[in-house]
Amino acid sequence: MNKAELMEVYYLMQLARTFETRVAEQYTRGKMGGFCHLYTGEEAVAVGAMWHLRDDDYVIGSYRDHAYYLLRGGDPGKAMAELFGHKEGCCKGKGGSMHLFDWDINFLGGYAIVAGMCPLAVGAAKSIQYRGEDRVVVCFFGDGATNQGVYHEALNMGSLYELPIVWVCENNHYAIGTSVPRSSARESLARKARSYEMPTYVVDGMDFFKMQSVAERAIADARAGKGPSFIEAQCYRYRGHSMSDPATYRSEEEVEYWKKRDPIPRIKAAIKHDFEVEEEEFEEVDARVRRELDEAIEFASEGSELPVERLYEDLYVE
Amino acid sequence: MPTISYREALNQALFEEMHRDEGVIVLGEDVAEYGGSFKVTRGLLDEFGEDRVIDTPISEAAIVGMATGAAMCGLRPVPELMTVNFAYLALDQICNHLALMRYMFGGQVTLPVTIRMPGGGGHQLASQHSHSLEVFFVHTPGLIVLYPSSPADAKALLKAAIRDDNPVIFLEHEGLYNAEGEVPEGTEPAEIGRAGILRQGKDVTLVAYGGMTNVALEAADTLAEEGCEAEVVDLRTLRPWDKETVVESVARTHRVVTVEECPPVCGIGAELSANIYELAFDELDAPVERVSGADCHLPYAKELEQACIPHAPDVVEAALRTLGV
Ligand SMILES: Cc1ncc(C[n+]2csc(CCOP(=O)(O)OP(=O)(O)O)c2C)c(N)n1
Ligand SMILES: [Mg+2]
Numbered sequence: 001m002n003k004a005e006l007m008e009v010y011y012l013m014q015l016a017r018t019f020e021t022r023v024a025e026q027y028t029r030g031k032m033g034g035f036c037h038l039y040t041g042e043e044a045v046a047v048g049a050m051w052h053l054r055d056d057d058y059v060i061g062s063y064r065d066h067a068y069y070l071l072r073g074g075d076p077g078k079a080m081a082e083l084f085g086h087k088e089g090c091c092k093g094k095g096g097s098m099h100l101f102d103w104d105i106n107f108l109g110g111y112a113i114v115a116g117m118c119p120l121a122v123g124a125a126k127s128i129q130y131r132g133e134d135r136v137v138v139c140f141f142g143d144g145a146t147n148q149g150v151y152h153e154a155l156n157m158g159s160l161y162e163l164p165i166v167w168v169c170e171n172n173h174y175a176i177g178t179s180v181p182r183s184s185a186r187e188s189l190a191r192k193a194r195s196y197e198m199p200t201y202v203v204d205g206m207d208f209f210k211m212q213s214v215a216e217r218a219i220a221d222a223r224a225g226k227g228p229s230f231i232e233a234q235c236y237r238y239r240g241h242s243m244s245d246p247a248t249y250r251s252e253e254e255v256e257y258w259k260k261r262d263p264i265p266r267i268k269a270a271i272k273h274d275f276e277v278e279e280e281e282f283e284e285v286d287a288r289v290r291r292e293l294d295e296a297i298e299f300a301s302e303g304s305e306l307p308v309e310r311l312y313e314d315l316y317v318e
Numbered sequence: 319m320p321t322i323s324y325r326e327a328l329n330q331a332l333f334e335e336m337h338r339d340e341g342v343i344v345l346g347e348d349v350a351e352y353g354g355s356f357k358v359t360r361g362l363l364d365e366f367g368e369d370r371v372i373d374t375p376i377s378e379a380a381i382v383g384m385a386t387g388a389a390m391c392g393l394r395p396v397p398e399l400m401t402v403n404f405a406y407l408a409l410d411q412i413c414n415h416l417a418l419m420r421y422m423f424g425g426q427v428t429l430p431v432t433i434r435m436p437g438g439g440g441h442q443l444a445s446q447h448s449h450s451l452e453v454f455f456v457h458t459p460g461l462i463v464l465y466p467s468s469p470a471d472a473k474a475l476l477k478a479a480i481r482d483d484n485p486v487i488f489l490e491h492e493g494l495y496n497a498e499g500e501v502p503e504g505t506e507p508a509e510i511g512r513a514g515i516l517r518q519g520k521d522v523t524l525v526a527y528g529g530m531t532n533v534a535l536e537a538a539d540t541l542a543e544e545g546c547e548a549e550v551v552d553l554r555t556l557r558p559w560d561k562e563t564v565v566e567s568v569a570r571t572h573r574v575v576t577v578e579e580c581p582p583v584c585g586i587g588a589e590l591s592a593n594i595y596e597l598a599f600d601e602l603d604a605p606v607e608r609v610s611g612a613d614c615h616l617p618y619a620k621e622l623e624q625a626c627i628p629h630a631p632d633v634v635e636a637a638l639r640t641l642g643v
Contacts, residue, residue, distance in 0.1 A: 034442035036616060085442070085619035096444045096618030112446040113403065114376045147375030148407075175376055177352035183375040249351065305619045311626070315614050 007285065009047060009208055014289045016043045016067040018238075019076060022293050023066065023083060023097075026245050031301075032083045035059045036097040037110070039067040041206075041238035042170055044263035046071050046255050048211025049138055049168045049231070052219050058106050058124050059160050060117045061140035063098035064170075064237075065110025068140060072105040076292055077299035086303030093305055094314070095155045113143035114175075118167075119156035125163035125228075136164045136222040138215075144175025155230070159196040162227035166218040168195065170205065171230045176229060177249040193230040204260040205233030207272065236251075236261075319500040327469035327501050328358045328434075328490065332396065333575035334505075335365050339394060342480060343445045344371040346398030348517070355400050356436055356495055378404045382411040382433060387487075396480060400439030402451045402489065409454070416485045417460035431486070432479040438491040438529045438579055439616045440625050448616035448623075451578035452528075455487040456557045456589070463556040465489040467531035469499035471508065471554055478507035490528035492610060513560035515567065519547035521639045523567040525590055526577040527553040528642055530628060534577050537633035542643060548637060556586065565591065565598045572603040573640035582610035607636035 001009075020038040029038055041047070046067045050059065061068045074090065081099050082089025090102045101109035107125060109119040121139035128135045145151050146169060158165045167188050173180055186192045190200040199221065201214045211233060218229035236258035240247035262314050271277055306313075322330070336342045346354075350373040353360035359589035363371040374381050377400055399405050405412065412433070420427050435585055439448040455463045462484050466472040472490070479486040516531065517538050526534035531552045538548040549567050555560050568574055574594055576587035587608035596607055612626035 032442075033620060035447070049559075084624070085621075093619035093622070094445075094617040096442065098446070099444055099618070112444070116446075116596070144376045147377050149379050150407075175347075176355065177348050178375075180371055182373060251408065289371060305621050306617075308622060308625045311612060311617070311622060312614055 003271070003277070006267070006271045006275070007219070007281065009051070009280065009283045011289065012047045012071055013043045013208070013267055014286060015070055015076070015292070016046065017264060018289045018293055019066055019070055019079070022297060024243065026083070026297065030158070032085065032097065034096050034098070035063070036083070036243045037064040037241065038237070038239050038243075039064050041258065041262070042172060043067060043237045044208040044211050044267070045168065045170050045205040045233040045235050046140065049140070049166070049215045049233070050210045051137040051212040051266045052055070052216045053138065054135070056106060057135050058108050058137045060108040060121050060124065060137065061110055061139070061144070062114070062117065062142060063110050063112040064142070065098065065100050068110065069100040069102065069107055072102070072107045074102050074105050074107060076098070076106055076296035078102070079298040080300035081303045084300045084301060084303060085305055087306040088303035090300065114251050115141060115148035115151040117141065118145070118151050119157070122154050122157050122163060125158065125165045126161065128164055129161070134239060136166060136219055138166045138168060140170060140172045140195060142157045143171040143173065143180050143189055144183065145229035146192060147183055155193060155196045158196050158228040162225070165228040166215065166222055167228060169193070169230065170235055171232050172235050172237045174250070176239070176245065188232070189231060190232040193232070198228045198230055200230040200232070202234065206258070206263045208263060245270055257317035319502050321498050322469055322501050323495065324469045324472050324490070324497045325356065325495040327357055327358060327473035328476055331473045331480070332359065332362060333365065335477055335480040335577065336370065337526070341392065341473065342396060343370045343372065343388065343393055344396050344398065345374050345385065347374055347376055347400050349373060349398050354398065354577050356492065358434070358490070359398065364365045378407040379411050382408040385431045385433070386411060386416045386429060389431045390419070390427050392404050394430045394480060396414065396434060397433045399433060399435040401447050402435045403449050404448055405435055405451060412461075413458050417458045421460060423427055428483050430477070430483045432488050433486070434488045434490060436490040436492045437493075438493055439611070439623060440493050440619055442618055442623055445615035450557055450611060452489060453580055453585055456586065460485065461557060462486045463489070464510065464554065465528035465556055466554060467494070467528055467552050469497065470501045470505070471514070474508035475554060477505065478510050481507055482510060482556040489528060493522040493529050508554070511558050511560055513554055513563040514552045515549060515563065516552050517548065517550040519549035521546045521548060521571055521572065522573040522575060522640055523549045523551060523564070523571045524575050524577060524633060525551045525564055527556060527586070528579065530577040530579050533628055533630050536630035537637065540630060540634050541637055546641060548636065550575065561593060561597065564594065568594055568598045569601045572601055573637070574602070575607045575609060575633060575636045575640060577609045577628055579611045579627060580638045581610055581613045583613060585610055604640040604642065607640050609633050610634050
């Protein structure tokens with residue numbers, strides 16, 4: 001990868017990270033409500049998994065969805081407005097933090113029923129196969145989702161019909177307060193998936209390079225009609241499960257261990273290692289991210305909720 | 319009498335019933351180490367150990383199925399589903415198994431399962447976390463459906479649910495967990511199927527349950543200021559519901575408003591009014607008025623969401639309509 005590409009990776013990681021920092025700020029100020037799950041710490045997973053996607057590929061995922069939306073090229077202002085519950089948001093304020101969605105960028109949504117999106121990914125992939133297209137579906141879900149019945153039904157069908165899906169399991173080691181060994185009979189989620197006869201990968205999800213290289217293969221296979229692949233991305237969320245979880249079930253040592261693997265300093269160090277880069281160039285990117293998010297917050301703040309008269313809109317096709 | 323919260327009342331009921339009967343086990347997502355996502359099961363693990371307080375994977379269908387199987391073979395499980403919306407994933411086990419097995423097997427099995435689940439809107443949790451699903455369960459023969467509105471009822475009804483030999487759907491309202499109220503020491507199990515009259519009045523009957531009970535009480539206060547004495551009936555049990563108490567109240571007031579948080583179509587209000595027309599048509603001086611949640615999914619946006627949930631002024635207006643005011 002050349003320097004410009006790597007600086008773009010750095011930008012995307014910072015955008016995903018800083019968006020969450022600003023959301024937390026706004027949440028604490030009461031600008032939004034409900035459940036709000038931040039992606040902080042897991043950026044390399046989504047940036048890496050999506051790096052080789054084309055604009056016409058589909059992405060679908062869980063409620064921890066801000067990063068997916070932004071990395072697909074979504075407008076941070078429309079995302080922030082959605083979190084504010086304003087009609088200027090990508091779902092008119094009806095979805096909120098857990099339910100971003102945008103056809104324009106082929107982001108098929110964030111879903112708050114654990115594993116609920118997995119069969120939807122199967123269907124989206126079926127539509128691709130049916131039309132003979134060479135697009136792919138990337139489906140993001142957590143370690144906890146691998147214990148749902150419908151998850152197994154979906155993996156089985158994806159393999160059975162040889163559909164163009166890349167399953168990306170964000171193994172951040174916890175489902176709320178329950179760790180993987182306390183909830184999954186098989187601790188290796190990749191091995192658990194392997195019984196569905198597809199290539200499975202275990203990858204350091206805190207490392208952009210490893211993540212993108214595995215994803216590149218999986219995406220190429222799906223595009224070439226070779227069926228689905230499964231990627232277990234080992235990662236960590238730096239914050240609680242949601243804004244209301246103090247995360248007291250994790251030891252300080254454990255959090256420290258993962259903070260040492262922070263994907264953002266790592267990508268920065270890698271760029272510096274390979275290229276002549278001045279610190280100012282990173283600062284310029286940081287400033288650009290700050291500016292874009294200031295604008296996003298301003299845009300969101302200027303908006304307002306849908307008027308109550310429009311409550312029943314969108315229930316049916318008129 | 320000690321004043322405690324709805325959450326603490328439920329917690330006490332679990333403690334007491336687990337002490338009383340070794341067959342009682344608790345299972346669900348994050349119920350043990352984490353103490354429950356709404357902290358209702360806090361402290362149970364330390365007291366009763368992991369044999370009886372079981373953290374499960376995120377597997378709602380299997381949680382309910384496991385509870386049913388254990389009940390069939392002699393235990394008295396109290397599974398928790400983290401939010402009522404997740405009961406959709408378990409509906410097959412609830413409706414296709416738990417609710418009908420005793421009947422289908424000619425009375426040979428007894429299934430004392432109490433499925434606890436919090437629900438209700440008002441917290442901007444958006445459409446996938448805010449449904450009021452009581453009607454699904456009320457529609458299902460073989461289930462008992464309870465929905466307490468106060469700490470005292472929460473404790474007495476949960477104890478009754480656990481001791482009952484039938485499958486019980488036990489609904490808890492997320493907006494009530496912090497609500498405080500007096501709860502007597504040595505609470506005895508409540509009588510299932512018995513409504514309560516929370517306020518007496520002669521002009522109009524407000525029939526509510528769960529989170530809507532406070533809305534009805536607030537409406538009754540406002541109505542009183544306008545010289546209208548409303549009687550407030552809290553159903554407590556949604557199946558089998560207390561026809562006698564409702565009909566007697568209607569016979570006194572001749573006017574009824576039903577208040578439910580769920581959407582209106584085939585709702586609790588529809589069931590109540592059909593019965594009131596059948597059983598007390600001659601007593602009515604005005605058509606039954608139904609106040610319900612909006613006939614759509616709860617949106618995330620704050621004001622919009624609030625517009626979907628009944629509030630006291632909606633009930634006051636409906637009551638005044640029955641009075642022709
Ligand atoms: C069907 C269902 N059950 C339970 C929940 C409550 N819940 C929300 S997130 C979550 C944990 C999910 O963990 P994981 O899949 O590992 O994803 P993570 O949050 O770690 O990204 C649970 C239990 C839910 N949203 N949906
Ligand atoms: Mg997880």
